[in-house]
Amino acid sequence: MEIYDVVLIPLIIGMVQLLKLYGMPKRLLPIVALVFGVVGGIIYVYPHDIKAGTLVGLMMGLSASGLYSGGKAVVKSEV
Template sequence: MFEIYDVALIPLIVGLVQVLKTMGLSRKFLPLAAIIFGIGGGIFYVYPDDIKGGIIVGIMLGLSSSGLYSGTKNTFEKQGECDS
């Protein structure tokens, strides 16, 4: 069963995507990377015995992490515009 502490994978995924970004991965592939990391976490950590459940939860984790990343980025960019 998906537990509340499994949500801790989201910041981990954000961090892994950030590493890929600093390594030069194109920005247009970052959301896809987040979903792939999410699916990997869903299959191997959350639901190791249920591939379908792991994929579904992994997609949710990946989409949540890409939303967290873009929301944070947009917040800081807008704040920088206001400071000028």
Template structure:
């Protein structure tokens, strides 16, 4: 069952994707990797049934990819503004 403290999985997914990128995952595939990892967490660890797991996993994976891209854009815009 989904609990509010499970949201801590989102930064964990971001960290796993960063590790995959260090080990050779092309950056263009990082959103897909985040969604797939989210699905794994949702289906196998968090939900009691497959449908709920898919929805929760997609929510976590999409949140993680948005968190990563938002942080990346913030850093790029911050560097551009300081010049």
């Protein structure tokens, strides 16, 4: 995994936000972030190694959902 592959995390956050705007239930958003992460990991980061792609994808999806919820908590506490 190269450093520029980490760019997928903000992309996942953006796609999840779009789904949220279109009315997807909030309880499903972390699962969607994981799915986007795994798909991105398998297709883009490690297309020839499904195990490594899945592991990296889980990491990206968890980072995207954690980054969103962590940032949301910080914003709510400051306001």
